[in-house]
Amino acid sequence: MYRYDEYDQAIVDARVAEFRDQVERRLKNEISEEAFKPLRLMNGLYLQLHAYMLRVAIPYGTVDSRQMRMLAHIARRYDRGYGHFTTRQNIQYNWMKLEEMPDLLADLASVEMHAFQTSGNCIRNISSDQFAAAAADEIADPRPYAELLRQWSTLHPEFSFLPRKFKIAVTGSTIDRAAIKLHDIGLELVQNDAGEIGLKVLVGGGMGRTPMLGHVIRKYLPVADYLSYMEAILRVYNRHGRRDNIYKARIKILVNDLGAAEFARQVEEEWALVKPLGLDPPPSELARIAAHFAPPVLDANAPVEIDQSNPDFANWVTVNTHPHKAPGYAIVTISLKAPGEIPGDASADQMDIIADLAQRYAGDEIRVTHAQNLVLPHVRRADLFDLWQVLVSAGLATANLDRASDIISCPGLDYCTLANARSIPIAQKLAVKLAPQEADLGELKIKVSGCINGCGHHHAGHIGILGVDRKGEENYQLLLGGSGAEDATLAKILGPGFDENGIVAAVEKVIDRYKTLRADPAERFLDTYRRVGAEPFKEAVYG
């Protein structure tokens, strides 16, 4: 994976010094809170309901064991012993003290990590496919392209005060694990007729209060033109995106208002002007970055067949591992969704154990997924049993990947100032109720957001739940039929909302009806819904 050179390290170190300076000026009252707020936000520091919350960037969701141990150290030293992995592949800490932040950032910098641009109206952490470099279905590892973007977007002088936040996802596969149609910019590596890699560019997707799917504005962008083209998109957005209403300020609104074809035309026009400025690095820079992502040396003779006589182990292998591009290996997903626990939370001890496992069994790499789980990308199948036993003893062997209890949830009203309703308790109740029958239900993605901003991705849930405030009471809307994958669709509201117990009962009714409607046991809930439509489910829920 990518290692900093002296240039990268100097920038991160300077950022620590800068923030130390800013915090000192704030604590001495030389800067007002009003002036300080945007500065701390650019370092990922939010003031939440009970304390400061810090969001640490995990570029394209990749960390090594040394970095994971540092995340554990931060959880112990500065928080209450745990951290929360987010739907944008980052980690958040909920109990921060402002005066300790400079030391914390210095600790992060010592392992090539930072909190650059994890908040604010700027280009946020670049997200990517958690199976990068391991999945058999990819054209190329998307992470070098994401790292190039990370560097280009870090402290960008023109694009640090955009109309609104800006999220970019990159994938190297047609199987979309990065939800590229639901990002401000989605990039997919594609090949032209000559077999050269380029980028398919989608713009204008997003969730939040106005969910939209992105539009392809370029089918093939040569890599040599990558950054200047991004510059053109961002400039058109920065100049023309709406600034009069923060709810209409995302690029999706601009693209929708102009129409994708007109937006693309404006980008091409701007691009013609900026391309000659020499904004694109030479191919050697991408090659330099890509060399860092060379996969670990894999044993071509690693055995494929393994003893699966232990039924719990066999079940975990079936549910939580994916085929690796090398036959004797597997991609392991460690579920952070034990039913009844907080989705995406990991204790410092668990992080240390995962770091040890990554070092011992997985080429020293760990990935964070947008579904708030962790991945060990390169594990010999022959090591799976040993690894599983360690996971069992650490409470990390829940076999529920992409099943009913593998629920995405935002922090909700338990932590977040924006939330209208709690989401964690809904996720916990549903997970406990549904876990006993989830093997029968197969793939079922449930996603819970505590407000209309949609951090819990409810629009992309096969079953989505949105918490709203109704006359001072928490109220939960039920949405069906969403998907964030390559078959992306936006979920639709089924009908009137429910209270906390009512929403749990309603989801159970939907699932009971699905079981009577599915064409065969292999038909997923999403496919049944798409085949039969909303009516039968409406009838089941509302009678």
Next chain:
Amino acid sequence: MAEVYRLRSDPEHTAPALPLAEYQSGGTAVRLEAGDDARLLVPHLGTLRRIDIAFPKFREGRGYSSARILREAGFTGEIRAVGVLYVDQLMFLTRAGFDAVLPETPIDPAVAERTLARFPNVYMKAADSLQPIWALREQSNA
């Protein structure tokens, strides 16, 4: 308004800046509001000596694009950022092409100096003369 913080050594051009709508060919100073199209000034860059760009609130970011567009079109006169601006934005402003700032609250020159010297290198090309890190890497490998 506080004093102008200038990063130019030439004498200040003090002519009042006319709003874009009132600007006429031959005028030497003009003021762009945040939403004005900087490209409309391109035919006049030879005679203009100062262009003020308004930042009515901290969140406003269109001026950064305006300044870059003017520099990309070859403007070498003063580009002055006017409005709700803080010392911590200086690096963004100077890299986007501004060489003067008229903030609402004064800029402490000592803090400004520290801020401008903070980052040893930059990742991307912009309106200043700094070479991006990828170019420095390329040179050190050549």
